[in-house]
Amino acid sequence: MSKVARLTSPNMMAVLGIAIMFLSLLLTGFVSVSETRISEAFPLRLLEFSRSSLLLLLGVVILCLFLSAFGKNSTMIFLMGLFGSIIPALSLFTTGKLAPELAAAVGPFARVSPSTGFWLTILGSYIVVFASWKKLEQSKLMRAFLFIVPVIAILFIVMTGRIDELSIMKEFANREDRFFSELIRHLLICAGAVGFGAIIGIPLGIMSVRSSRVERPTFAFLNFIQTVPGVALFGLLIAPLAYLSTVFPALRSLGIGGIGWAPAMIALVLYSLLPITRNTFAGIQAISPDTIEAGIGMGMSKAQILARIEIPLSLPVVLAGVRTAAIQAVGNTTMAALIGAGGLGVFIFQGLGQAAMDLVLLGAIPVIMLALFVDGLIQLLIGIVTPRGAREMTDDTAG
Numbered sequence: 001m002s003k004v005a006r007l008t009s010p011n012m013m014a015v016l017g018i019a020i021m022f023l024s025l026l027l028t029g030f031v032s033v034s035e036t037r038i039s040e041a042f043p044l045r046l047l048e049f050s051r052s053s054l055l056l057l058l059g060v061v062i063l064c065l066f067l068s069a070f071g072k073n074s075t076m077i078f079l080m081g082l083f084g085s086i087i088p089a090l091s092l093f094t095t096g097k098l099a100p101e102l103a104a105a106v107g108p109f110a111r112v113s114p115s116t117g118f119w120l121t122i123l124g125s126y127i128v129v130f131a132s133w134k135k136l137e138q139s140k141l142m143r144a145f146l147f148i149v150p151v152i153a154i155l156f157i158v159m160t161g162r163i164d165e166l167s168i169m170k171e172f173a174n175r176e177d178r179f180f181s182e183l184i185r186h187l188l189i190c191a192g193a194v195g196f197g198a199i200i201g202i203p204l205g206i207m208s209v210r211s212s213r214v215e216r217p218t219f220a221f222l223n224f225i226q227t228v229p230g231v232a233l234f235g236l237l238i239a240p241l242a243y244l245s246t247v248f249p250a251l252r253s254l255g256i257g258g259i260g261w262a263p264a265m266i267a268l269v270l271y272s273l274l275p276i277t278r279n280t281f282a283g284i285q286a287i288s289p290d291t292i293e294a295g296i297g298m299g300m301s302k303a304q305i306l307a308r309i310e311i312p313l314s315l316p317v318v319l320a321g322v323r324t325a326a327i328q329a330v331g332n333t334t335m336a337a338l339i340g341a342g343g344l345g346v347f348i349f350q351g352l353g354q355a356a357m358d359l360v361l362l363g364a365i366p367v368i369m370l371a372l373f374v375d376g377l378i379q380l381l382i383g384i385v386t387p388r389g390a391r392e393m394t395d396d397t398a399g
Contacts, residue, residue: 011135014068014080017127021061021087024120025054031095032115033102037167037356043115046094049102053094057121060087064128074136081132081146087125089153091118096163103165111167113358140383147376151369167358168365175347175362183366185261186343189336190329192265197272197325202318204273205280206306215281222274230267230335237263238339264336271332272325279321283314316386323378330371334363 024030029043046054060083067080091114099112129146136142163169172179208215225233242258245251256262287310295305337345344363351359 011068011071011077011080011131013134014064014084014128014131017084017124017131018061018065018068020124020127021064021121022058024117024124025057025061028117028120029115030091030117030121031098031102032113033106034111034113034167035107036109037111037358038354041111041113041115043117044102045117050094050098053098057087057090057094060090068128068131074139074142077132077135078139078142078146081129081136081142082149084125084128084132085146085150086153087128088122088150089157091121092154093157093162096157096166096169099163099165111170111358112165113167140379140386144376144380144383147372148380151373151376154369168361171356171358171362179347179362182342182344182346185341186330186333186345186367186370189261189264189268189333189341189343190326193268193272193329193333194322194326196265196269197276197329198322200269201273201276201321201325202280205277205318206284206310208277208281209284218277219274222277225270226274230271230332231338233267233270234263234335234339237266241266259340261336261341263339264333264341268329268332268336272329275321275324275328276318277321279317279324280314283317284310286317287313313387316382319378319382319385323375323382326374326378327371330367330374334367 025046028045030046032041032043034041046057064080064084067076067083071077071080095112095114095118102112103110129150133143133146136146157163158169164173204214204218208218228236238258241256241263245257251257291309291313292305295309300308333341333343334345334348336343337349344367347363348360351357351361351363
């Protein structure tokens with residue numbers, strides 16, 4: 001499909017997201033109020049207690065509908081996604097603004113939390129943003145901003161204290177010091193896994209291009225690793241690492257053992273290898289043989305061809321693999337809490353054990369925001385390093 005046809009075709013996905021937002025704002029409970037942390041919550045619709053906030057949110061949704069219906073160029077499609085992306089921040093601001101009044105009406109220990117309508121509105125917003133993202137295949141920068149803007153907006157609202165009366169923020173206030181320590185640990189594990197995955201995976205991809213003897217066993221092993229469930233892989237690593245730490249005390253002194261960060265890091269590195277190796281392999285293979293022959297004709301050695309032709313031209317595709325690995329690592333690191341490695345998964349599993357959903361959300365929401373931010377950031381980087389003439393190749397190869 002041509003660029004013009006893609007932009008002017010009906011955007012039914014966006015209409016679906018807009019319909020979900022309309023119905024959720026009008027018909028379902030937007031916030032829930034409970035007398036205590038664990039007591040039954042009662043949902044309230046925006047129409048019942050804040051019509052001005054309802055009109056504001058509906059106005060933005062109607063604007064998205066207008067842009068969806070009449071947006072026939074990339075700028076209007078981008079604006080549709082941009083307005084859709086700020087709806088989560090507006091919804092959060094509205095909930096936080098109304099929380100003190102609602103809590104005061106119930107009692108001193110009352111908790112106010114987002115309810116079904118809030119989450120359905122977020123879902124509809126995501127569908128609108130994704131619909132815009134799909135239409136903007138030729139602009140990596142616009143795509144990146146669609147995911148970076150809502151994360152920054154939500155962080156601004158949180159940091160300015162606008163939602164301190166929400167139940168999830170009260171859970172945060174009770175665990176503030178540990179939250180930041182676990183967040184840093186989560187980031188370090190993710191960064192370490194993706195970093196080591198790139199250090200190992202990129203050379204593996206290059207060697208796989210050069211030799212089918214390397215390619216076949218490499219991808220057979222990496223494909224097998226992807227089929228192993230995360231918890232199972234963590235469990236399989238406990239026994240050998242515990243044995244090695246017993247035999248070699250130096251490993252124990254480094255914190256390497258059957259539980260902790262070591263099995264989590266190894267498992268996450270193994271999971272990150274396939275997308276990075278596969279995209280490196282695909283990116284180099286997609287380079288035209290004529291380009292390689294031109295380099296040979298100029299007297300370049302194999303090392304010079306790799307450094308000056310193959311790596312620069314395949315870099316956007318390689319970064320697309322790093323993007324996949326990074327998003328995967330952000331999510332999978334939550335399971336590291338099961339083996340004592342820490343991370344934001346600590347709050348998720350504590351909340352499940354205590355039947356405290358706000359504590360679950362304290363761990364889950366930062367993971368989602370972190371994944372969206374990493375996705376947008378790497379897409380922005382891909383847009384910067386992609387030559388204009390190579391963008392079609394990147395879209396076709398990296399999806």
